Amino acid sequence: MQQPVFLEPVFQERIWGGTALRDRFGYSIPSEHTGECWAISAHPHGQSTVREGPYQGLTLGELWEKHRELFGDFPGETFPLLTKILDANADLSVQVHPDDDYARIHEEGEQGKTECWYIIDCREGAELIFGHHAGTKQELKEMIDQGRWSDLLRRIKIRPGDFLYVPSGTVHALCAGTLVLETQQSSDTTYRVYDYDRTDDRGNNRELHIDKALDVITVPHCPINPDQTIRRHDGLEVTTFVNSDYFTVYRWKLDGNAAVKQDHPFTLVSVIDGEAELKTEAGLFPCRKGDHMIWPSDLRTFQLEGRAEFILSHP
Template identity: 65%
Template sequence: MSEPLFLEPVFKERIWGGTALRDQFGYEIPSNRTGECWAISGHPNGPSTVKNGEFAGKTLIELWENHRDLFGHYPGKVFPLLTKILDANSDLSVQVHPDDAYANQYENGELGKTECWYIIDCKEGAELVYGHHAKSKEEFIRMVDEGKWDSLLRKVPIHPGDFFYVPSGTIHALCEGTLVLETQQSSDTTYRVYDYDRTDANGNKRELHLQKAIDVATIPHTDAAVRKETEEKPGVTITTFAKEKYFSVYKWEVDGAARFSQTEPFQLASVLDGEGALKVGGKTYPLKKGMHFLLPSGLGDFELEGRLSMIVSHP
């Protein structure tokens, strides 16, 4: 009988970070410039540690390597997904990610990075960069060289509850005043295109990766379609945001008691709001905002009760 694996997040300080991870979720963050919570991670740059049960103290990397039965013997060298919460207290650099083939060749066998965003919260009038207006590589390069960022970059207004699918090759950036849950391939490869000419404490600009960015960017930009579907079941509303090559992503809004059955190899779950409990195998696990856990293979039937808003994903 499997049990859920509750995970200890890892925090990353960023030039654009803030305090929302503490203010909204109560996390103990390392500083007032904390930008990322790596909530469910099997990536060597910040692996999550199990907090409960027989695997307490083990990292997700160790479990993936030595206990593949927990993941339904899902294939692959590395744990495939990474769940983050990002606090964009100021604008992130405009960036683009490679696909698997390019990353494997040029980034020491790293996975590519297709990702998606669920907007947890944002300030009034917030927007993000999603795509660009160049019709050809030549036009893209010319506009970059001439610094015509306002005409090149495509800005999109956002609201809490919005969802964006961001395939590799998409020029993108989160902007100031945005709190986002990101589900992505387990990769830490980012090519910066533009960083607003910011400097660090020593007066240095952050490195750009223009040639690689031009190599991998989708030009002209094409919008990735999001076909949102909503299903009402007893005690829960399930919204399907994405069923794509690398991941499926859902929102579970529990109100009362809802029954589920673990039919996937494994699932990742993050509690964004509310509180309640997970009941499985005669045990009850309390749930509250800011908790992250993995539902392993062989979990069978389980129940969620209370008032909970969760983002759930699986490969």
């Protein structure tokens, strides 16, 4: 094949969503409250489909099931990762995700959810909720029961280009005015802790999951700050953000030409700015802002030319 597999994303409407996915990337979104672009997804709650080429129209799940050779015969029943772009036009609920063991027991075999965020853009002075100030489980429960959210929740300032690693068990929330690319385990399990007493269009509060959240929240909060490395060759600057048990995530900044070698069974790729041309023996493939693709196992060496910024990941 020796060519990228371009994917069509799936969009999810959310109470906190907006129009940034349209305004920034030119996507055709379903409403003015579109919160999530599931860009590279084989999760049953929203599957990407192949945009063009010999596998056009197949879902990523079908591609994984029927053509595992494209993924270097990587093991596993389900595609392991999910790439999203999130438009937080309003604050997201304060939430936490379980690990694999807890999710397997309590969520009908679902995977846990460790994730990470690359801040594509945000308002000046923007912040996130990341962690908490409770010292013990008992203190955590008391602060939640008493609604002492300003005392409990840890807030941090962010800027475009920041990267945060969010392991399962971490209390977190994106705040208004933030556009984020999220790389995560392929899971849709979220436990809401606090939702600012908001109601939906029918006047109902969204469901909270306090008991399960208390089971899985890591106490005390122990932030993990992975060591980042930068290397350069040709016209390419490669920043490695994290190398974890679940995924490795990079940012590539291309300015000119670069000869590229892929050393992994497959790679998930999102173009978040600019445009470039990928050249292989199979032809030339334009890669533009807003494109998402998988570089399959037989795409070992190729050329990139242009000015673009990519976020890449692999399991």
